[in-house]
Amino acid sequence: MNAPDRSAAANPAEHYDVVVVGAGNAAMCAALAAHEGGARVLVLERAPEAEAGGNSRFTAGAIRFAYDGVDDLRALMPDLTDAEVEMTDFGTYTEEQFYADLCRISDYRCDPELADMLVTRSRDTLMWMASHGVRFAPIWGRQAFKVDGRFTFWGGLTVESVGGGEGLVESLRAALGRNQIDLWHEAAARSLLTDDSGAVRGVRARCSARVIDVECSAVVLAAGGFQANAEWRTRYLGPGWDLAKVRGTRFNTGDGIAMALDIGAMPYGNWSGAHAVAWDYNAPEFGDLAVGDGFQKHSYPFSIVLNQDGQRFVDEGADFRNYTYARYGREILAQPGHSAWQVFDASTDHLLRDEYRIRQVTKVTADSIEELCARMEDVHTERALATISEFNAAVDRSVGFDPNVLDGRRTRGLSPDKTNWAMPIETPPFTAFRVTCGLTFTFGGLRVDETGCVIDTDLRPIKGLYAAGELVGGLFYGNYPGGSGLSAGAVFGRLAGSSAAAHAAG
Ligand SMILES: Cc1cc2nc3c(=O)[nH]c(=O)nc-3n(C[C@H](O)[C@H](O)[C@H](O)COP(=O)(O)OP(=O)(O)OC[C@H]3O[C@@H](n4cnc5c(N)ncnc54)[C@H](O)[C@@H]3O)c2cc1C
Numbered sequence: 001m002n003a004p005d006r007s008a009a010a011n012p013a014e015h016y017d018v019v020v021v022g023a024g025n026a027a028m029c030a031a032l033a034a035h036e037g038g039a040r041v042l043v044l045e046r047a048p049e050a051e052a053g054g055n056s057r058f059t060a061g062a063i064r065f066a067y068d069g070v071d072d073l074r075a076l077m078p079d080l081t082d083a084e085v086e087m088t089d090f091g092t093y094t095e096e097q098f099y100a101d102l103c104r105i106s107d108y109r110c111d112p113e114l115a116d117m118l119v120t121r122s123r124d125t126l127m128w129m130a131s132h133g134v135r136f137a138p139i140w141g142r143q144a145f146k147v148d149g150r151f152t153f154w155g156g157l158t159v160e161s162v163g164g165g166e167g168l169v170e171s172l173r174a175a176l177g178r179n180q181i182d183l184w185h186e187a188a189a190r191s192l193l194t195d196d197s198g199a200v201r202g203v204r205a206r207c208s209a210r211v212i213d214v215e216c217s218a219v220v221l222a223a224g225g226f227q228a229n230a231e232w233r234t235r236y237l238g239p240g241w242d243l244a245k246v247r248g249t250r251f252n253t254g255d256g257i258a259m260a261l262d263i264g265a266m267p268y269g270n271w272s273g274a275h276a277v278a279w280d281y282n283a284p285e286f287g288d289l290a291v292g293d294g295f296q297k298h299s300y301p302f303s304i305v306l307n308q309d310g311q312r313f314v315d316e317g318a319d320f321r322n323y324t325y326a327r328y329g330r331e332i333l334a335q336p337g338h339s340a341w342q343v344f345d346a347s348t349d350h351l352l353r354d355e356y357r358i359r360q361v362t363k364v365t366a367d368s369i370e371e372l373c374a375r376m377e378d379v380h381t382e383r384a385l386a387t388i389s390e391f392n393a394a395v396d397r398s399v400g401f402d403p404n405v406l407d408g409r410r411t412r413g414l415s416p417d418k419t420n421w422a423m424p425i426e427t428p429p430f431t432a433f434r435v436t437c438g439l440t441f442t443f444g445g446l447r448v449d450e451t452g453c454v455i456d457t458d459l460r461p462i463k464g465l466y467a468a469g470e471l472v473g474g475l476f477y478g479n480y481p482g483g484s485g486l487s488a489g490a491v492f493g494r495l496a497g498s499s500a501a502a503h504a505a506g
Pocket of ligand 1: 021022023024025026027044045046047052053054055056057058059060061062063064187188189190222223224225247248249251252253255256287292293440441468469470471482483484485486487489
């Protein structure tokens with residue numbers, strides 16, 4: 001991370017055209033776009049440099065976008081070789097497919113205009129990011145299994161940024177540096193300054209030890225959701241959410257949302273909803289950059305998941321992992337002790353993602369099912385044994401197992417049934433991983449119009465105020481298609497930044 005970092009102490013309050021609040025993916029895309037629009041830009045980052053970059057830095061960099069075939073992928077990733085293309089079925093992920101996924105996964109609640117903007121601008125925005133030095137590569141390791149010598153991508157998620165979230169943030173920071181965009185660390189925006197007409201004219205921020213006012217013509221809020229705020233998540237997500245672990249940054253406490261609501265912005269989207277996943281039971285309270293997303297446990301479609309009563313409680317194979325994982329954290333939180341165990345046998349061991357092999361993992365292994373169940377702490381052993389044996393008996397073994405498709409290999413007569421990838425738990429050694437709820441980000445936020453401008457409670461644009469990223473509501477309801485957070489941040493960040501620059505130019 002070597003972009004120029006000017007500390008607040010060295011910069012007395014002065015006038016900028018555009019102030020961007022936050023330094024994650026959405027914020028840095030906004031800053032670059034505002035700069036391209038001719039604005040003099042300041043980025044305020046609450047975190048110290050060592051922890052800067054928000055949730056974006058914790059990601060794998062997986063990013064969802066629409067493409068019509070391998071030519072679109074080659075345009076984005078010129079390093080793709082003929083041999084790699086030969087051994088891979090990339091399929092397509094058209095705008096229609098992306099739009100349909102957003103609608104289906106949100107139970108047809110997503111704002112159609114926001115969804116349409118995300119979908120139709122996604123490819124062009126990734127190309128634009130590439131023009132600023134962000135490099136992309138196919139996610140062979142996580143989104144495609146090798147079957148009969150060939151990889152097949154599934155679930156509409158095909159590329160990641162090189163170097164994951166760390167690489168993405170580093171590339172964007174470098175782009176800010178190349179463009180001489182000012183970035184202050186340990187600079188926490190606290191409130192918005194408005195004029196008599198209600199238009200936004202600046203930001204009050206706590207910069208290291210003092211509070212300063214930065215005047216500007218437009219502000220872009222990109223300070224993330226409220227997931228790191230235990231009080232807000234209990235208030236809005238509900239009782240018990242104070243006990244969830246936060247997967248990413250400790251700095252996203254809803255400040256950007258609060259500042260906008262204070263001047264009359266309209267709350268929008270799924271305020272009681274959040275993206276939450278299966279996360280190591282003993283993970284720390286907030287994310288750990290050294291581990292990144294490694295505490296997640298996303299190979300559950302090849303397991304059965306038991307609670308402390310020894311019961312299954314979700315259809316582990318309801319859909320591809322990236323269409324179910326974001327809602328299963330909530331299911332785990334609702335279980336006794338906020339705890340569950342993912343139980344695997346040796347037959348699917350080769351399919352387990354890297355995160356199952358990290359050092360900081362809570363697991364037990366045994367050569368017999370009886371021994372395994374006895375070792376799963378806090379779990380009712382006899383009931384767990386009965387559940388596994390009922391599950392094994394209910395698997396339809398006449399259907400072939402194929403991890404690359406919804407294979408329909410299912411159980412019958414269970415509640416709930418497992419409807420794909422049902423493999424009996426019978427081949428030793430057996431392994432179980434203990435998980436709890438890991439909260440990624442909250443879905444509720446601010447309402448923006450087609451220019452990225454924040455809307456007030458009378459449905460009028462607030463002059464000079466723009467927003468992007470996690471703190472924009474209206475896209476995700478109850479669930480989330482994996483990889484959309486980064487694309488939404490980039491698309492709406494770019495939009496908000498260029499609109500803010502145009503507004504500043506008058
Ligand atoms: C472990 C993990 C893995 C993930 N994996 C993926 C993935 O692979 N693909 C994907 O698409 N999404 C993924 N996500 C979700 C993704 O991280 C978010 O959707 C996306 O990064 C949000 O970007 P953002 O710019 O809105 O917020 P952030 O990147 O969180 O940035 C918010 C910024 O605001 C700053 N800030 C907060 N308050 C203030 C304040 N008062 N003043 C100034 N600055 C402030 C923060 O410090 C931070 O810099 C993952 C999330 C986590 C936690």
